[in-house]
């Protein structure tokens with residue numbers, strides 16, 4: 001299993017890091033079997049699995065519950081779990097206790113936190129306590145209420161310079177990697193060049209040290225509209241719709257179940273249950 005030090009080595013050698021979200025046993029099993037470098041139990045589960053329209057309602061209990069399922073499906077892959085909305089802001093003690101739960105109870109190898117500012121000192125406290133931290137900058141979805149929507153970040157020179165400073169502070173605070181979400185490719189390239197820790201991009205161009213995508217986006221699974229940065233590698237929606245539609249037809253016209261799907265008993269037994277008639 002790859003771990004934090006291996007991801008640092010991958011940056012040095014130029015081997016790109018592949019990361020994918022997973023939220024349950026089957027998605028984790030598939031990601032591991034395909035050979036993914038790192039799994040993210042993203043709070044995007046609130047949207048793609050639980051049906052909320054943002055990541056804001058997701059709780060620590062949700063994250064622990066889904067992390068446990070992911071761990072049962074992927075026993076040999078590095079697992080990072082998102083700390084959900086407001087779970088790393090109230091106090092240092094609360095942040096450490098929550099992260100410890102995600103690690104000890106959930107079984108994650110690392111946690112991910114969004115943002116800079118006050119969060120930087122939390123990254124320091126977490127890493128000092130022995131918990132590997134992945135930072136997340138740019139479009140930080142837990143700030144959707146402040147951003148006024150899911151909009152590309154760091155588009156002005158000022159915002160871009162701030163992003164570069166923030167990324168450096170995350171590294172100094174001990175983060176082992178940083179996710180850059182929805183930022184101009186030029187900024188992602190700059191940050192990647194200026195950091196010693198790997199950058200993992202999502203909507204951040206090709207220059208980052210790795211890429212992350214949402215499982216359901218990559219497979220078009222239960223999702224219809226996807227952001228511009230998503231590439232559809234599969235079409236589970238159409239496979240599922242065709243299959244379920246055919247099942248319904250077969251049930252209605254009696255062509256399912258077939259003989260091969262049915263159980264039977266011997267005639268000599270059967271005669272006795274009809275009272276010998």
Ligand SMILES: Nc1nc(=O)c2c([nH]1)NC[C@@H]1CN(c3ccc(C(=O)N[C@@H](CCC(=O)O)C(=O)O)cc3)CN21
Nearest residue numbers: 044047048055139141150151152182214217227228229
């Ligand atoms: N299914 C899914 N995929 C994700 O990547 C994802 C989630 N959910 N939920 C949590 C966040 C929210 N994310 C999003 C959601 C929408 C856009 C989006 O529509 N962006 C616009 C950019 C608009 C602009 O130009 O500023 C786009 O058209 O791509 C981006 C990131 C990324 N994360």
Ligand SMILES: CC(C)C(=O)C(=O)O
Nearest residue numbers: 021042043044179212
């Ligand atoms: C989009 C990725 C980076 C994420 O944070 C999530 O899936 O929750």
Ligand SMILES: [Mg+2]
Nearest residue numbers: 042043044082
């Ligand atoms: Mg997230």
